[in-house]
Amino acid sequence: MSTIRDVARKAGVAISTVSAVINRSAPTSAGVVTRVERAVAEIGYMPQRAAQTLRSGRSRVIGVVVPDITNPHFSALARIVEKECLHAGYMTFVYNTDEDTDHEMRILRMMRMERVAGLILISTRSDARHGRRLQQEIHVPTVLMGSAVSGAPYDFVALDDVAAGALAAEKLLKLGHRRILVIGGRPGVSSHTLRLKGCREAFRRWGLRLENEQIRCANFIADEAYAETRHAMAAGLPPTAIISFSNFMTLGAIRALIDLGLRSPKDVSLVGVDNLEWADVMRLRPTLVAQPIEAMTRTAIGALLESIERRAPPEPRRILFQPVLIERDSCAPPGRAVANGRRDL
């Protein structure tokens, strides 16, 4: 593997000139540039990142920490981050927490060892104690996505979760549903808490109350949502409608409904939060509250790169995006079938 010295020798210039040409870090004459570039090409020289990083103290790598890359929501996010970063000359380390806080910490420590230049973090908890641990582990510009963390001084880019919860609940309330089951995520995660808050507020606006018995937490896991749905529908007085707080849980609920031989919206209505790419080929075409994932991610990475470049960390910003209701076939007034021109389930 050739070094910068070889290039300098070949091009007949000084080492520092080669460095200047490569990094455009000092003015260079056109003639020198071409000579250096030719030498680089001939030798097949590539700067050694480890040496650059060691010497400069900056790493040109951004860490992306997500719950589960297998979830289309996060793989879409990772994809966008990768592209934007590449464009800005950064590479990305993508890691999964599996929604496990200890593992999150372990990954953050690894990221620190790698001296990543910045972090995009979808954290597993939102409490202040977690915020403190985060600050202990993180020493680089960071933007939080998805769920906020109390007291953590980082930019936060996410869906307006209160609005999302409200949108889902309103849709059902308006149709006349009252016995609504909410399949929530995980207590302690702001996206769960705030969506729930949105639901509660919607109920209140209708002069109603969302009772605790109507809320079941499925930890954002499809199988748990499946179990909760089956259990709820088997009860003496089953819900007439279901709200699910995430894509995988919506899928779990759909599977449960199908396995029970229930139809939607005839037997039960359903609204899920998060987009589902192939919703329209499903037996039960769910009405969904979608997030503008691309815009959100671009904004996040933009904010991150900005705070990396000008090294002074600013006042933490909170940037919220509005959810969009995408209507399909899973909602109708309770207790009767609907004829909307589409066959359902």
Next chain:
Amino acid sequence: MSTIRDVARKAGVAISTVSAVINRSAPTSAGVVTRVERAVAEIGYMPQRAAQTLRSGRSRVIGVVVPDITNPHFSALARIVEKECLHAGYMTFVYNTDEDTDHEMRILRMMRMERVAGLILISTRSDARHGRRLQQEIHVPTVLMGSAVSGAPYDFVALDDVAAGALAAEKLLKLGHRRILVIGGRPGVSSHTLRLKGCREAFRRWGLRLENEQIRCANFIADEAYAETRHAMAAGLPPTAIISFSNFMTLGAIRALIDLGLRSPKDVSLVGVDNLEWADVMRLRPTLVAQPIEAMTRTAIGALLESIERRAPPEPRRILFQPVLIERDSCAPPGRAVANGRRDL
């Protein structure tokens, strides 16, 4: 950020001793070990990877190059690689080629700059010219997955594509289908070519011939498969069955069939290659030829780590896994509906 000197000073030992303790690279007494470890903990010391890499010439990072992380097949793969690598003390760089050969080369060059210790590569082409370019760009142990590359001296771990193609075709042929449309991937990619070969062989075994008009390449892209399906089904004499060579293309075909108001297996049968996690909640529950993705990936990463550790690159191996037919509701004899106890479409 503290350095190894700080630790040495704090623990009252030599720098080289600290290094020996951390890397277990030389015998050390128990007393020294505890003293060093306490010092590390107290200071919060973390070795700087860039310095380790620079000095040792080894990087502890493995590059993973996939077509599209958004495809569940590849995100599952990435997940498994990440976990296995972490276990072995490696990190992973995951990058998307977007099925673009130039971009693949660009990524490989980046990987080289990063001095990755090894590569898991799902390449975009299989021809010998590509094999030569690969060898120019790659200078580390590598294992190819998914599609082979002619003349490239790397281990290859994949599905037995000929068997997969044959399995799909046999299933349909056995039911009596003759007008079968094959929605292929991309010419020049071995997974496409070999699956096609499998189909051809199956036809031959039945004394039939798969005509070129029956084959349409959709480049592994859902939208193109959608278009091909719509087009084929609108023809004067539409196919009675469809074979799709990848998960996204199967989804595209399903969407097309649904949009056309066609039912499966009543109007047309369908077999797809690749698993589809949520196949059972789809309007059209497709029979699929599945790959044992987890076993394949574990094998690949095992082979890679092995050739990284003992540095002599061995004879390239080819390890093939057998496909498994997962039957659902999308297959029946041509020209008549089937009553199998499940409602379809």
Next chain:
DNA sequence: GTGAAAGCGCTAACAG
């Protein structure tokens, strides 16, 4: 076991 010392390849500062 210890301590000293030589770089890995690069950047950045400096005097010419």
Next chain:
DNA sequence: CTGTTAGCGCTTTCAC
């Protein structure tokens, strides 16, 4: 613009 130089933090000899 050039050439020289001093490290960045670590691993790895080597003599003790």
